Amino acid sequence: MEIFSGLxxxxxxxxxxxxxxxxxxxxxxxxxxxxxPGIGPVAGITLLIPFTFALDGISTLVMLSGIYYxxxxxxxxxxxxxxxxxxxxxxxxxxxGHEMARQGRAGPALAVAAIGSFVAGTVxxxxxxxLAPALVPVALSFGPAEDFALMVLGLSLASxxxxxxxxxxxxxxxxxxxxxxxxxxPISAQPRFTFGTTELAAGIQIVAxxxxxxxxxxxxxxxxxxxxxxxxxxxxxRLLPNREEARRSVGPIGxxxxxxxxxxxxxxxxxxxxxxxxxAVEKGVSKNKDEFGKGAIEGVxxxxxxxxxxxxxxxxxxxxxxxxxxxVMAVILTALIVQGLQPGPRFIxxxxxxxxxxxxxxxxxxxxxxxxxxxxxxxxASVLRxxxxxxxxxxxxxxxxxxxxxxxxxxxxxVMVVAGVVGYLMRRSDFPxxxxxxxxxxxxxxxxxxxxxxxxxxxxxGIFFQGAITPALLITxxxxxxxxxxxxxxxxxxARTTLEDLA
Amino acid sequence: MMNITLDKAxxxxxxxxxxxxxxxxSQMPMTLGSQIGPGVFPLGVTIAFAVVAAVHLALALRQxxxxxxxxxxxxxxxxASLRRQVAVLVTLLIAVVxxxxxxxxxTMTTLVAVSLYLFEERRPLVVAAVAVSVTAVSYLxxxxxxxxxxxxxxxx
Numbered sequence: 001m002e003i004f005s006g007l008x009x010x011x012x013x014x015x016x017x018x019x020x021x022x023x024x025x026x027x028x029x030x031x032x033x034x035x036x037p038g039i040g041p042v043a044g045i046t047l048l049i050p051f052t053f054a055l056d057g058i059s060t061l062v063m064l065s066g067i068y069y070x071x072x073x074x075x076x077x078x079x080x081x082x083x084x085x086x087x088x089x090x091x092x093x094x095x096x097g098h099e100m101a102r103q104g105r106a107g108p109a110l111a112v113a114a115i116g117s118f119v120a121g122t123v124x125x126x127x128x129x130x131l132a133p134a135l136v137p138v139a140l141s142f143g144p145a146e147d148f149a150l151m152v153l154g155l156s157l158a159s160x161x162x163x164x165x166x167x168x169x170x171x172x173x174x175x176x177x178x179x180x181x182x183x184x185x186p187i188s189a190q191p192r193f194t195f196g197t198t199e200l201a202a203g204i205q206i207v208a209x210x211x212x213x214x215x216x217x218x219x220x221x222x223x224x225x226x227x228x229x230x231x232x233x234x235x236x237x238r239l240l241p242n243r244e245e246a247r248r249s250v251g252p253i254g255x256x257x258x259x260x261x262x263x264x265x266x267x268x269x270x271x272x273x274x275x276x277x278x279x280a281v282e283k284g285v286s287k288n289k290d291e292f293g294k295g296a297i298e299g300v301x302x303x304x305x306x307x308x309x310x311x312x313x314x315x316x317x318x319x320x321x322x323x324x325x326x327x328v329m330a331v332i333l334t335a336l337i338v339q340g341l342q343p344g345p346r347f348i349x350x351x352x353x354x355x356x357x358x359x360x361x362x363x364x365x366x367x368x369x370x371x372x373x374x375x376x377x378x379x380x381a382s383v384l385r386x387x388x389x390x391x392x393x394x395x396x397x398x399x400x401x402x403x404x405x406x407x408x409x410x411x412x413x414x415v416m417v418v419a420g421v422v423g424y425l426m427r428r429s430d431f432p433x434x435x436x437x438x439x440x441x442x443x444x445x446x447x448x449x450x451x452x453x454x455x456x457x458x459x460x461x462g463i464f465f466q467g468a469i470t471p472a473l474l475i476t477x478x479x480x481x482x483x484x485x486x487x488x489x490x491x492x493x494x495a496r497t498t499l500e501d502l503a
Numbered sequence: 504m505m506n507i508t509l510d511k512a513x514x515x516x517x518x519x520x521x522x523x524x525x526x527x528x529s530q531m532p533m534t535l536g537s538q539i540g541p542g543v544f545p546l547g548v549t550i551a552f553a554v555v556a557a558v559h560l561a562l563a564l565r566q567x568x569x570x571x572x573x574x575x576x577x578x579x580x581x582x583a584s585l586r587r588q589v590a591v592l593v594t595l596l597i598a599v600v601x602x603x604x605x606x607x608x609x610t611m612t613t614l615v616a617v618s619l620y621l622f623e624e625r626r627p628l629v630v631a632a633v634a635v636s637v638t639a640v641s642y643l644x645x646x647x648x649x650x651x652x653x654x655x656x657x658x659x
Contacts, residue, residue: 054650167559171517174552178524181548185541192545193527216595223591223621224584393618394637396591397611400598401641405651413599417592424588429510447544454539 010356023361026063027368030070035078035380041071042327043214047398049335050405057339062361064332069311076113076304077380092275096299103295108241112249113304114373120257120305121366124312127261129359135320139345144452145463149473151446154323156477162432166484169435176439179204199411206334208403208412212419213433215399220424222392249301252282256305264313278306318343327434330441511563518556524549587621606656611638
């Protein structure tokens, strides 16, 4: 009953014009960000953070979450029509979605992606609504040692699942931790890595860092590719899927919804991994395996449902444990902290109105997403006519205004430029940037729980090996890193064996 | 496509940064009365950073250099890209210095115009129209509507 009354209160709030407007604006901007190749959701949301300062906490959360799931869907439009994923989670959609477009079936591909996203998003909210409050008592039982171990595990999983070399992921993560301790020590006010400057005493400004790492690095990357013209696009044609296409989409949407939600719960999980897993599952269970890669509608329905469901799933660890599971969530966490809201074990009990309004906003947002995307698909397709040579100079200006507006600080702009160069070099040499951002956001809490634990135990590190939860979490974290090192070795050995067999 | 030489350079840079971090953290107090001091956490992190960076650099140095591609059009293209990237960064740095002196309108119009040129939009009328209109719209949206505080220039 508590759920229903909470949800009713949430709807009563969200249906007020200013919150409906925030939901609409969030979904609209998110879809736009997703449609435009080159501006991912992380850079897009980060750019918009300074402009949420004028909003209240509810509007901020509603708008930013709308941007997130709007971007997840918007990316599929670009994938299907021009074979360039608007954001990483849509890479998989491009395989069969673009093939469908080439066969003159762009409309059904876009419609199935929209309907799948809507169904998955709506069902996943029910899971979120039931699971998040149920996790609160568990989260509240955590002391500083458990909190520390949980964050170590979260960061380990994020490193493993960021893809590529685990060593590079760990380096990225440790760089994020190091950057986060720059500034005055919160307990003793001792300067740390400030080089005697007053600007660094306040620490590195997160918006400047993230906008540089994602936004400016994106601009520098675009200059490298030299693709400055408009994107070529296919005709959309008939929009609704026929009976056969609809029948073949039902199973993948259902499986994608469940898989996506579960994967979204994991730190480091989210869009791209859920899409990959869903695609693999659909290919495995399909009776039309040979159609995959040649325009199978299951290859669009499953991954698109999974990545939208994962978006919702990722809010569970954020709202109950204060643990962002990916870089977008880290940015949303930052925006909420700026608003004076601290997601964590007490978030739902201390802010029931905000939580239930947020849940209701996701239902509303999913309806807005469907309305914006099905009838207006032609409008979104026309956005792709904006040439990159016009788009990126506008992004350069937004980056500049966005960073400056936070503190009116010229130093923040310099930090953004340096971060942009670092982010670009990291991408060029295959260092994942997401672990850096997650570590940067989580380190203040990580260090605080580490020091509180040692304060409670009078400096005895044995506190991290007491009880069942802390050691279990830490051992799992070590095992996760171990798996990260072992997997490439196993793959290399298999490849060698195969080559020897062939010889 | 990963660049092996760049990978080694980034790995070396990370190791140098980590070693400096270990040195700087070791100069911080390790105790604070009966509590652990502000240096313990950074020291632990920088040591771990240095170890991982050293292992990564060692592995990167074992990677073979890529074969020379011979004569191709890529190097001149890469040089052109690099020049444009550096030009964008320099333009941004000039804008950083200029914004508090000449204000939002002049800085943003110039920044957008130069960026358009660097992104190969060379039609003067288009450059002027986009630079002025984008600056005007952004001013109305951010400064007037959203109340974002931006320096408006010496005369305002």
